[in-house]
Amino acid sequence: MHRVSIIGAGAVGTAIGYLLKKSGYLIAGIGSRTAESANKARDFIGDGDASIDLITTARKADIVFLTTSDNAIEEVCNSIASGGGFNTGAIVFHTSGALSSEILVSAKRAGANVASLHPLQSLPDVREAVKNLPGSYFCIEGDEAALSVAREIVKAFDGREITLKVDKKPLYHAGAAVVSNFLVATVGLGLDFHEAAGINRKESLNALMPLIKGTVKNIETLGIPSALTGPIARGDSNIIEDHLKAIPKDRQDLIILYSELGRYTVKVALEKGTLKKDSAEKIISLFDKYQEGLRI
Ligand SMILES: NC(=O)c1ccc[n+]([C@@H]2O[C@H](COP(=O)([O-])OP(=O)(O)OC[C@H]3O[C@@H](n4cnc5c(N)ncnc54)[C@H](OP(=O)(O)O)[C@@H]3O)[C@@H](O)[C@H]2O)c1
Numbered sequence: 272m273h274r275v276s277i278i279g280a281g282a283v284g285t286a287i288g289y290l291l292k293k294s295g296y297l298i299a300g301i302g303s304r305t306a307e308s309a310n311k312a313r314d315f316i317g318d319g320d321a322s323i324d325l326i327t328t329a330r331k332a333d334i335v336f337l338t339t340s341d342n343a344i345e346e347v348c349n350s351i352a353s354g355g356g357f358n359t360g361a362i363v364f365h366t367s368g369a370l371s372s373e374i375l376v377s378a379k380r381a382g383a384n385v386a387s388l389h390p391l392q393s394l395p396d397v398r399e400a401v402k403n404l405p406g407s408y409f410c411i412e413g414d415e416a417a418l419s420v421a422r423e424i425v426k427a428f429d430g431r432e433i434t435l436k437v438d439k440k441p442l443y444h445a446g447a448a449v450v451s452n453f454l455v456a457t458v459g460l461g462l463d464f465h466e467a468a469g470i471n472r473k474e475s476l477n478a479l480m481p482l483i484k485g486t487v488k489n490i491e492t493l494g495i496p497s498a499l500t501g502p503i504a505r506g507d508s509n510i511i512e513d514h515l516k517a518i519p520k521d522r523q524d525l526i527i528l529y530s531e532l533g534r535y536t537v538k539v540a541l542e543k544g545t546l547k548k549d550s551a552e553k554i555i556s557l558f559d560k561y562q563e564g565l566r567i
Contacts, residue, residue, distance in 0.1 A: 276332035284338030286400030302328030386413025506550030
């Protein structure tokens with residue numbers, strides 16, 4: 272039976288410990304910066320020795336999860352490695368989406384196998400994480416020996432894997448950040464337009480929610496580019512010009528954002544096939560005209 276230690280007793284570490292225990296793994300140790308977090312995680316998981324001695328905690332296990340905040344992973348890994356905390360042949364994971372397994376080089380030099388195992392999921396706290404991790408996609412990259420253990424864990428979580436080359440991690444993470452973070456920012460941008468039209472932001476968000484949910488559902492069922500609707504997909508250039516003309520003079524930032532997002536939307540509409548080349552050129556020339564107007 273694998274013996275697992277969790278180093279970094281936050282939302283992800285605690286949830287992974289809990290789910291691994293449920294899947295039959297033995298939780299040997301739970302280490303964190305503070306005893307309070309380590310104890311809290313041990314109580315939630317229901318197993319393992321809680322400690323702030325990270326070296327001893329890692330030494331108890333043949334699978335070590337470094338689930339600290341991203342900034343601390345490399346430093347924590349280095350200090351465990353220099354203290355002799357990684358057993359030869361141990362598997363060391365971190366769960367960051369932005370960082371690659373290369374930051375675990377000190378564990379590798381100490382004789383461990385390393386990989387990153389990133390749950391492609393939003394995990395705001397332990398309880399949500401325990402609910403949302405099963406069935407999620409996990410992006411994995413690293414040493415072959417560590418990858419085969421990562422695959423066993425993904426399977427234990429009823430998850431699905433995406434395998435990446437080590438140098439592609441930043442692009443993978445940028446894609447996830449665009450989808451998640453820029454969606455939030457784009458909704459904020461829509462509220463700016465409504466506020467300029469005199470609609471209260473809260474009321475606007477309530478009114479837009481069914482549209483947002485319907486669009487997400489269309490993306491899920493139809494995919495990209497088929498889910499695209501609206502004036503660009505239809506080639507309604509007069510409507511696009513009305514939008515640009517209506518933007519208040521003191522909100523020129525809205526012209527820039529509308530035009531730049533519009534240019535990418537033209538590309539999607541061309542792929543969908545509902546926008547013809549001549550209409551696409553007309554719409555692009557409108558974006559050029561209004562953005563050029565800002566420079567005069
Ligand atoms: N949350 C998400 O949505 C999500 C999704 C995918 C991947 N991830 C990744 O999962 C990892 C953990 O994220 P999280 O959301 O669980 O963070 P979190 O809730 O903030 O937990 C991080 C824990 O790391 C501990 N820690 C920080 N510095 C430490 C150090 N020097 N030594 C020992 N422990 C230290 C903290 O312990 P103390 O409380 O004891 O100070 C804290 O409890 C990150 O790499 C993150 O990128 C997160």
